[in-house]
Structure formats: structure tokens, C-alpha cells
Amino acid sequence: MKILVTGAAGMIGRKFCEALARRPEIGGASVDKLTMVDAIEPVALTGASFAVETFQVDISTLSLAERILSEPPDILYHLAAVVSGEAEADFDKGYSVNVTGTQKLFEAIRHAQNRPRVVFASSIAVFGIPFPEIIPQEYIPAPLTSYGTQKAIGELLLADYSRRGFFDGIGIRFPTICVRPGKPNKAASSFFSSIIREPLNGQTAVLPVGDEVRHWFASPRAAVAFLFRAGAIDLRDLGPRRNLNMPGVSATVGEMIASLEAVAGPGFAKLIRRDPDPTIQRMVDGWPRRVDASRAKELGFSADDDFEEIVRHYIEDDLARKSTVR
Amino acid sequence: MKILVTGAAGMIGRKFCEALARRPEIGGASVDKLTMVDAIEPVALTGASFAVETFQVDISTLSLAERILSEPPDILYHLAAVVSGEAEADFDKGYSVNVTGTQKLFEAIRHAQNRPRVVFASSIAVFGIPFPEIIPQEYIPAPLTSYGTQKAIGELLLADYSRRGFFDGIGIRFPTICVRPGKPNKAASSFFSSIIREPLNGQTAVLPVGDEVRHWFASPRAAVAFLFRAGAIDLRDLGPRRNLNMPGVSATVGEMIASLEAVAGPGFAKLIRRDPDPTIQRMVDGWPRRVDASRAKELGFSADDDFEEIVRHYIEDDLARKSTVR
Numbered sequence: 045m046k047i048l049v050t051g052a053a054g055m056i057g058r059k060f061c062e063a064l065a066r067r068p069e070i071g072g073a074s075v076d077k078l079t080m081v082d083a084i085e086p087v088a089l090t091g092a093s094f095a096v097e098t099f100q101v102d103i104s105t106l107s108l109a110e111r112i113l114s115e116p117p118d119i120l121y122h123l124a125a126v127v128s129g130e131a132e133a134d135f136d137k138g139y140s141v142n143v144t145g146t147q148k149l150f151e152a153i154r155h156a157q158n159r160p161r162v163v164f165a166s167s168i169a170v171f172g173i174p175f176p177e178i179i180p181q182e183y184i185p186a187p188l189t190s191y192g193t194q195k196a197i198g199e200l201l202l203a204d205y206s207r208r209g210f211f212d213g214i215g216i217r218f219p220t221i222c223v224r225p226g227k228p229n230k231a232a233s234s235f236f237s238s239i240i241r242e243p244l245n246g247q248t249a250v251l252p253v254g255d256e257v258r259h260w261f262a263s264p265r266a267a268v269a270f271l272f273r274a275g276a277i278d279l280r281d282l283g284p285r286r287n288l289n290m291p292g293v294s295a296t297v298g299e300m301i302a303s304l305e306a307v308a309g310p311g312f313a314k315l316i317r318r319d320p321d322p323t324i325q326r327m328v329d330g331w332p333r334r335v336d337a338s339r340a341k342e343l344g345f346s347a348d349d350d351f352e353e354i355v356r357h358y359i360e361d362d363l364a365r366k367s368t369v370r
Numbered sequence: 371m372k373i374l375v376t377g378a379a380g381m382i383g384r385k386f387c388e389a390l391a392r393r394p395e396i397g398g399a400s401v402d403k404l405t406m407v408d409a410i411e412p413v414a415l416t417g418a419s420f421a422v423e424t425f426q427v428d429i430s431t432l433s434l435a436e437r438i439l440s441e442p443p444d445i446l447y448h449l450a451a452v453v454s455g456e457a458e459a460d461f462d463k464g465y466s467v468n469v470t471g472t473q474k475l476f477e478a479i480r481h482a483q484n485r486p487r488v489v490f491a492s493s494i495a496v497f498g499i500p501f502p503e504i505i506p507q508e509y510i511p512a513p514l515t516s517y518g519t520q521k522a523i524g525e526l527l528l529a530d531y532s533r534r535g536f537f538d539g540i541g542i543r544f545p546t547i548c549v550r551p552g553k554p555n556k557a558a559s560s561f562f563s564s565i566i567r568e569p570l571n572g573q574t575a576v577l578p579v580g581d582e583v584r585h586w587f588a589s590p591r592a593a594v595a596f597l598f599r600a601g602a603i604d605l606r607d608l609g610p611r612r613n614l615n616m617p618g619v620s621a622t623v624g625e626m627i628a629s630l631e632a633v634a635g636p637g638f639a640k641l642i643r644r645d646p647d648p649t650i651q652r653m654v655d656g657w658p659r660r661v662d663a664s665r666a667k668e669l670g671f672s673a674d675d676d677f678e679e680i681v682r683h684y685i686e687d688d689l690a691r692k693s694t695v696r
Binding site (some may be wrong): 135172175181183184185186187188190193196200201203207208284285297324 | 461490498501508509510511512513516518522525526527529530533534610611
């Protein structure tokens with residue numbers, strides 16, 4: 045089976061490819077070849093039992109389409125995206141990669157005519173306030189960012205291309221991924237990872253919002269498991285609604301900090317410095333606190349049990365093993 | 371005030387332009403110039419007190435953008451679309467006009483930098499089964515046609531371009547327009563108009579579905595009134611959710627036929643020949659029966675009182691006056 049992953053140099057893409065090297069099968073079918081695609085040259089995998097090629101390309105250009113036409117994958121994982129902060133700062137780049145790039149990729153798959161499975165990484169960013177405390181599965185995607193808009197458009201295209209029989213698509217709406225390894229980035233959500241990661245690394249973290257802030261999380265390990273599951277399930281069970289809320293852990297900042305201390309020991313929370321930022325507080329107040337993921341759960345998707353497990357997964361996967369992820 | 375209407379040669383576009391000629395103001399501001407744009411050369415308006423120009427152009431090409439940049443409108447009515455039957459039959463044409471064309475138009479408006487009002491014609495085709503008997507305002511657009519997908523994408527773009535301040539947009543989700551003047555077309559919904567229009571013209575109509583079928587309607591006169599209202603209301607009241615379900619009349623086929631006889635007299639229903647078509651019945655069974663339009667009503671949008679009024683509007687506007695609409 046041939047797998048193609050876009051965004052393979054990204055955090056989740058990289059972890060997924062590494063997991064494939066350790067466990068080279070999806071849904072009982074073994075992986076023969078993996079093509080890692082990213083705008084940044086992906087570092088080649090080591091220790092994989094299957095062929096690996098890397099391909100550095102902007103997905104909004106046509107050369108990826110040619111590659112797909114010459115060697116169509118059996119499963120395409122479309123994870124590449126301009127992330128939320130950048131899509132908001134650079135309107136043209138966000139639409140070019142996240143909408144035009146996705147359209148070109150889907151068109152290439154359509155014209156390859158081998159009707160593969162397409163797994164599309166969407167996000168809870170498709171939701172914007174107001175929404176109920178638990179966002180229902182049939183709630184309108186009314187995003188309040190360009191990134192969320194672009195993901196919602198990708199979901200619509202995925203469903204229509206699937207309905208037309210051009211490919212067999214499944215869209216997975218990721219929770220906020222936490223704890224992200226590496227350094228803080230400029231995303232407004234960056235502090236969610238920082239307040240766990242930095243103390244565990246003996247560093248100070250800044251907390252710009254109140255302890256009562258509640259949000260929806262999954263660990264990188266759970267995110268990788270979603271990708272395996274999305275590649276494995278029988279898509280005939282899905283019907284025309286192809287985009288699924290993924291399960292996650294709903295936790296307040298206060299609960300996150302308590303989990304850090306419960307797992308790592310008392311004292312770590314002292315490294316968290318409270319420095320309220322009204323701008324970030326206002327943004328975060330508009331983010332989902334909990335989503336109904338019962339369809340995904342019925343289909344065998346599962347997330348971390350609780351936030352303590354999320355902390356443990358970071359310690360095991362990234363702190364102890366020294367992550368290879370940028 | 372300069373008005374630009376795309377789709378000006380279409381049924382609603384034409385009626386709206388004719389109504390503007392009779393009542394050349396929107397929201398208290400008088401119309402100085404009307405630009406009628408369509409893929410088919412629009413027939414020039416007669417009797418207008420303002421300047422009228424017609425422009426035949428495919429909106430997925432760039433020449434409309436140049437026109438907009440050289441003379442930006444104060445209100446853009448974007449009604450042009452490849453209709454549902456054609457968008458399903460010709461996948462590429464539907465996406466080219468309904469998505470790429472809409473994107474190019476929005477980009478032209480963005481670069482003109484005059485931040486006009488944009489009124490976007492959407493449709494209840496954004497909804498696909500399953501849905502509740504009355505579709506809530508916050509229900510997910512999960513379309514089951516390429517046309518509905520393309521309209522849902524247009525809605526998302528409209529909301530994001532508005533949020534970013536590139537223009538001030540409002541999307542109006544039209545009910546099925548009934549009674550359409552003219553001849554039956556190939557749309558699966560064509561019979562809804564035929565069973566009223568053909569008997570009133572002394573002709574036989576074919577009814578392919580059962581009398582119990584319920585659907586959501588507005589007359590062409592109500593549709594034109596929606597467009598005037600969308601041009602007039604204070605969009606600051608709208609918030610980030612820019613796309614509104616329009617009010618309509620929920621009626622069964624049986625109620626439609628009873629209305630025909632109540633308005634026109636007994637005997638007309640004899641011209642309706644029942645010829646069940648399971649394919650059409652199955653399609654129509656997946657169409658909205660009633661939508662919650664309370665936000666639009668609060669903003670002053672109103673539809674016909676009942677189906678009898680819809681029949682009377684057809685008689686007054688098209689049967690008696692001999693419509694100029696193709």
C-alpha cells in the first residue's frame with residue numbers, strides 16, 4: 045500500500061510518519077511506500093521497512109499533481125496547512141495553500157482515477173462563537189478566523205468529491221494538540237502547551253489567561269492514533285457526512301496545572317507566571333470548550349482518558365525520548 | 371449610488387433590475403447607475419431614470435474584475451450561478467463559475483478597496499438530509515449537491531471577507547422560487563412551478579411526486595423584496611454570521627393544488643396529471659420542508675403570507691402582464 049502524507053515535516057505529520065516506521069500497517073494492510081511531502085524538505089525517516097521518498101513542494105503549485113498522477117497513493121493524508129496565526133496575518137498565503145492547494149490536490153486525485161482514501165486534517169477552528177457549552181455534531185461551522193474558514197471549505201470539498209465518487213474522504217476535526225514538543229510559537233494557543241512543557245523542562249512559562257478557561261485537547265499521541273484509525277475504518281459507515289468531531293479532553297487551565305503537579309510532583313506550578321493578557325483572554329473565550337464526538341467514538345476513535353494522561357504522554361514521547369520533531 | 375448585478379439576465383436578476391427601474395432607490399439612497407452583468411448579454415432596461423450598462427462576461431474570467439476596479443459599485447448583487455442541475459451534470463463548470471468566479475469577484479471587490487455592500491444569493495440547497503422538520507438557524511450546511519456545496523463555500527467566503535473588512539456582506543438563502551414564469555426547465559424542482567403555471571395557461575402539467583410532499587417556497591416578488599431589503603438594512607446588526615435563512619411558505623403539493631383552485635377557480639387541478647417518478651420523489655424527499663427564518667424576520671425580511679398569495683403574485687406579475695423574463 046502506498047501512503048502519501050502532505051505536511052510531513054509538521055509536528056503531527058512527522059510523528060505519524062515515525063509511527064508508521066514503527067508499525068508499518070494501516071487497517072491490516074502493510075505499507076510498501078511512503079511519500080513525505082512538505083513545503084520544507086522533510087528529513088528522511090530512518091528504520092522504516094518500506095520505501096520512503098521525500099518531496100519538497102508548495103501544494104498550491106502543480107508539480108505535486110503530476111507526481112500523484114504518475115504514482116497515485118492508496119491513502120492520501122492531507123495534513124499540510126498554513127496555520128491559524130499565519131493565515132490570519134497573510135490572507136493571500138492562507139487561501140493559496142489552504143484552499144487553492146487543497147483544491148489542486150483533490151483535483152489531482154480525481155484525475156488519477158484510482159479513488160483512494162483521503163484523510164483530511166480539519167480543526168475545531170471551524171467553530172466560532174456563539175455556540176452551546178457542548179458543541180453538537182450538527183452545529184454550523186461559522187468560523188471567526190480565515191484558517192477556520194479555509195478548513196470549513198476543505199470539509200465541504202471533501203464531502204462533495206466523496207459524494208461524487210472521486211475519492212473516499214474522511215475529515216477529522218482535531219482538538220487543540222497539547223502538549224506540543226519544541227519551543228513556544230506565535231499562535232495564541234501556544235501557552236496551553238507552554239504551561240506544561242516549560243516547567244517539565246525546568247523553565248518558566250507565562251500564563252496569559254485565567255485558571256477558569258476551559259478548552260478541548262488531545263495529545264500528539266492521540267492525534268497520531270486518529271490518523272491510523274481514519275485510514276482503517278470502513279468508510280461505508282460514514283454516509284454523506286464525512287467530517288467528524290474528534291474526541292478529546294475538556295479541561296480548564298486550573299485542571300491542567302493540577303494534572304501537571306499530580307503527574308510530575310508538587311512545585312512545578314511555581315514555574316508558571318500569571319501575566320494576564322486581555323487580548324489573548326478575549327480570543328480564547330471564543331474557542332470551543334467541549335464538542336460532541338459521539339459519532340467518532342462509535343467509529344472507534346478515542347482520545348486520552350484525562351489531562352493527566354496528556355501530561356504523561358508528553359513525558360514519555362517527547363521529554364524522555366528527546367523528540368525528533370522540530 | 372452605483373449598483374452592479376451579476377446574473378442580471380436570470381429570472382430573479384431580471385425582475386430585480388425591472389423593479390429598480392420602477393423604484394430607483396435602495397434603503398433611501400437613489401440609484402444613479404446600474405451595471406447588468408451576465409454570461410448571456412442582458413437585454414437593456416427601458417424606462418429607467420438612471421444610467422444602465424450591460425456587460426456580457428463569464429465571471430470566472432478576469433475582465434469583470436478590471437471593470438469593478440475601474441468603477442467600483444456601492445452595492446454588488448452577486449446572483450450569477452450555474453444552477454443546480456447543470457452544476458451536477460458539469461462538475462468543472464459548476465466549480466469554475468460558482469466557486470472560482472465568486473472568489474475572483476470577491477477579490478476584485480477587495481482590491482477596489484471601497485468596501486461596498488455585497489449581497490450574495492445563497493440557497494436552502496446548502497442543507498442536506500438528515501435534518502429536523504424545521505431546520506434551525508445554526509444547523510450545519512451539509513449539502514448533497516455540488517451546487518449546494520458551492521453556495522456553502524460562497525457563504526464562508528462572504529463571512530470571512532466581511533470579517534476582514536474587505537466588504538460588508540450579507541448572504542440570503544432563497545427558498546425554492548415558485549411560481550417561475552416561462553417554460554419548464556430540467557431542474558428536478560421544475561414541477562413545483564409547472565403544476566401552478568401550466569394549468570393557469572390552459573396547459574397540462576405532470577406531477578411526479580405525491581401530494582404529501584412538503585417544501586419551502588417564496589414567490590419571485592418576495593425574492594425581489596429580499597434583495598431590496600438586503601441592500602437596505604443596517605449590517606452592523608448582523609454580527610459575524612452573515613448568511614440568513616430567508617422566510618418562506620411551507621406547503622405540501624396538496625395544499626399548492628388547493629390554493630390554485632381557491633384562487634383561480636375549480637377545475638384547474640384537472641390539468642395536473644399524476645405520473646409518479648420514484649427518482650424525483652427520492653430527491654425531493656431530501657429537500658428542506660421548513661426553515662427557521664426568525665433572524666431574517668427580525669431584520670425586516672418577509673415572504674408571501676401563504677401559498678394562495680404566491681399563486682396571486684404569479685397571476686398579477688407574470689400571467690396578466692406577460693413577463694419579459696426569459
